[in-house]
Amino acid sequence: xxxxxxxxxxxxxxxxxxxxxxxxxxxxxxxxxxxxxxxxxxxxxxxxxxxxxxxxxxxxxxxxxxxxxxxxxxxxxxxxxxxxxxxxxxxxxxxxxxxxxxxxxxxxxxxxxxxxxxxxxxxxxxxxxxxxxxxxxxxxxxxxxxxxxxxxxxxxxxxxxxxxxxxxxxxxxxxxxxxxxxxxxxxxxxx
Amino acid sequence: xxxxxxxxxxxxxxxxxxxxxxxxxxxxxxxxxxxxxxxxxxxxxxxxxxxxxxxxxxxxxxxxxxxxxxxxxxxxxxxxxxxxx
Amino acid sequence: xxxxxxxxxxxxxxxxxxxxxxxxxxxxxxxxxxxxxxxxxxxxxxxxxxxxxxxxxxxxxxxxxxxxxxxxxxxxxxxxxxxxxxxxxxxxxxxxxxxxxxxxxxxxxxxxxxxxxxxxxxxxxxxxxxxxxxxxxxxxxxxxxxxxxxxxxxxxxxxxxxxxxxxxxxxxxxxxxxxxxxxxxxxxxxxxxxxxxxxxxxxxxxxxxxxxxxxxxxxxxxxxxxxxxxxxxxxxxxxxxxxxxxxxxxxxxxxxxxxxxxxxxxxxxxxxxxxxxxxxxxxxxxxxxxxxxxxxxxxxxxxxxxxxxxxxxxxxxxxxxxxxxxxxxxxxxxxxxxxxxxxxxxxxxxxxxxxxxxxxxxxxxxxxxxxxxxxxxxxxxxxxxxxxxxxxxxx
Numbered sequence: 268x269x270x271x272x273x274x275x276x277x278x279x280x281x282x283x284x285x286x287x288x289x290x291x292x293x294x295x296x297x298x299x300x301x302x303x304x305x306x307x308x309x310x311x312x313x314x315x316x317x318x319x320x321x322x323x324x325x326x327x328x329x330x331x332x333x334x335x336x337x338x339x340x341x342x343x344x345x346x347x348x349x350x351x352x353x354x355x356x357x358x359x360x361x362x363x364x365x366x367x368x369x370x371x372x373x374x375x376x377x378x379x380x381x382x383x384x385x386x387x388x389x390x391x392x393x394x395x396x397x398x399x400x401x402x403x404x405x406x407x408x409x410x411x412x413x414x415x416x417x418x419x420x421x422x423x424x425x426x427x428x429x430x431x432x433x434x435x436x437x438x439x440x441x442x443x444x445x446x447x448x449x450x451x452x453x454x455x456x457x458x
Numbered sequence: 459x460x461x462x463x464x465x466x467x468x469x470x471x472x473x474x475x476x477x478x479x480x481x482x483x484x485x486x487x488x489x490x491x492x493x494x495x496x497x498x499x500x501x502x503x504x505x506x507x508x509x510x511x512x513x514x515x516x517x518x519x520x521x522x523x524x525x526x527x528x529x530x531x532x533x534x535x536x537x538x539x540x541x542x543x
Numbered sequence: 544x545x546x547x548x549x550x551x552x553x554x555x556x557x558x559x560x561x562x563x564x565x566x567x568x569x570x571x572x573x574x575x576x577x578x579x580x581x582x583x584x585x586x587x588x589x590x591x592x593x594x595x596x597x598x599x600x601x602x603x604x605x606x607x608x609x610x611x612x613x614x615x616x617x618x619x620x621x622x623x624x625x626x627x628x629x630x631x632x633x634x635x636x637x638x639x640x641x642x643x644x645x646x647x648x649x650x651x652x653x654x655x656x657x658x659x660x661x662x663x664x665x666x667x668x669x670x671x672x673x674x675x676x677x678x679x680x681x682x683x684x685x686x687x688x689x690x691x692x693x694x695x696x697x698x699x700x701x702x703x704x705x706x707x708x709x710x711x712x713x714x715x716x717x718x719x720x721x722x723x724x725x726x727x728x729x730x731x732x733x734x735x736x737x738x739x740x741x742x743x744x745x746x747x748x749x750x751x752x753x754x755x756x757x758x759x760x761x762x763x764x765x766x767x768x769x770x771x772x773x774x775x776x777x778x779x780x781x782x783x784x785x786x787x788x789x790x791x792x793x794x795x796x797x798x799x800x801x802x803x804x805x806x807x808x809x810x811x812x813x814x815x816x817x818x819x820x821x822x823x824x825x826x827x828x829x830x831x832x833x834x835x836x837x838x839x840x841x842x843x844x845x846x847x848x849x850x851x852x853x854x855x856x857x858x859x860x861x862x863x864x865x866x867x868x869x870x871x872x873x874x875x876x877x878x879x880x881x882x883x884x885x886x887x888x889x890x891x892x893x894x895x896x897x898x899x900x901x902x903x904x905x906x907x908x909x910x911x912x913x914x915x916x917x918x919x920x921x922x923x924x925x926x927x928x929x930x931x932x933x934x935x936x937x938x
Contacts, residue, residue: 295476295477295496298478299474299500299501327789330790331790337671338671338672338693347651347654350733355732356511357507357732358507359500359504359507359733359738360501360504362730362732362733362734362736362737363500363737363795363921365643365729365730365733366643366694366920367693368693368694368920368921368922369921369922371694371790371922372792372795372922372923375792375923376792376793376795379792380792381789381803381804381807382789382790384788384790384924385692385694385701385705385788385924386692386694387690387691387692387693388671388672388673388691388692388693389673389690389691390673399714402712403708403714406708407788407811498794499794499796500795500796503737503738507736519738520738
């Protein structure tokens, strides 16, 4: 059911920034993003290149639903440093990214997706729970496809993203989907 | 003034994460917002923080910021007049 | 919807909440419970300390908890009692909660301890959003499943949608859904850095509106399919007739000028309910009181309703903006309004600058058949819920 997928993991291959420079570029906003959004943005760009349907207007038919365990922890730490002490200057841009779902918004803005966006914080990357979340998303009749997957970023040195495109074929086939997701987690990185 | 303008450009590049831009790429007389650098409302708020943190200038209203952030030169002139550090 | 419970600045429980709404008694005031230098901002705090809440819940003083969890437990207790769910019943119930702040209140209090000593390490485990949901659930027993989602200020509304889908897909017969969030220095400072906190009481839709007042609280709703409710012999308060979520795809924090996401979300919810926009009797708006939100939401409502915008109010001048919990708290307010036949007022309103003109006085003896409840979050995450009054469902 999953034809297009991307896996980026710390400790394997180039860094998120290196991938951005080599393969994407010319999106200055990338550098304003927090580590979680950078990871999600880069993964989504590579995934859409693989899908090869950039020109299509997806509008309301495509959504972005992502999941992780550590929420926005990487940016929370950075922002927290700006609010402690007597001489504190809280950073508005760091604060914005303390909301984990902003990464779904970043991807939607870039690609003009007006479908559903959502963000789940789960105990771990459990393929069964993930496939349940994905299947539930397709209860929305307008939704034809979903950028979805696992995107966890504890800090700039510890991250793991498995992002893929799911479509309505997953409906009613949750066990199969869970098996496919589990198999992808076993595979090498792919970007 | 020219030294302040250069410093200001460096500070703006740093706080706004304008990774691929060098001080000489920024025309101090050109509008900061609306073109070129593709800055948005969050960037304007970050500049307000910069003004207070580096120069002790408090800006209470984002609309006030709009006038001050017209260009790097306008910003530098404002700093010269109002800085407390 | 067969039960609900609510806690906010205007009261603990449905009765206090109803009284405050009807008598236009706002819960906003000077910061009293959160320790912060920023006492210039009015907030909507729940008027209970953590110790007082622990005592009410029968939790020992030394047990590590978070304020988000305690607020959630108070609301969940009322919801479960209201729907007559006890002990082993919960094994069939899926629990879904939205929060973004999670255990940040304790992390910001003990962060230096975490780094320097081992005195407060028990609180490290209470930090996560997911851990806060687990704590709320565990206080009452073992649920069939526990899920946390986090989409900023629309979190609780999206938890309601997720729960409804678990039922629709046959995954569960009964779910408890909502959200919980306490005020922290973390996001008080954050909203202040965005320069959208009003130093006066917030004035949604008013020409002079200057931002939000933060609030806190929790609300949970029991949803079950009709057969299941009948089987248990419980009477529904209302039906979740429709819902929609759409992305504004405009900016991380700013709403699009025409309210694209809000428009699509409302349109979806109404279409799913199988009604025309003209049948909506009341809109509980997101209405935060920021320049941006209220004008964008007004534009979106005009696109949905044309010249015939139904009565609208934002109840955030009562509760403050309860962020991740606002979706379920305002849904509970809608249920109270339907059940007790009144329109809640939009406080502190003086005049229009082009936004929709809200209801400014409590209006009694009003039949509300269909009510729309809006909830929008940063990231452009826009949700709208359509509630249908069960007592007058056959109009």
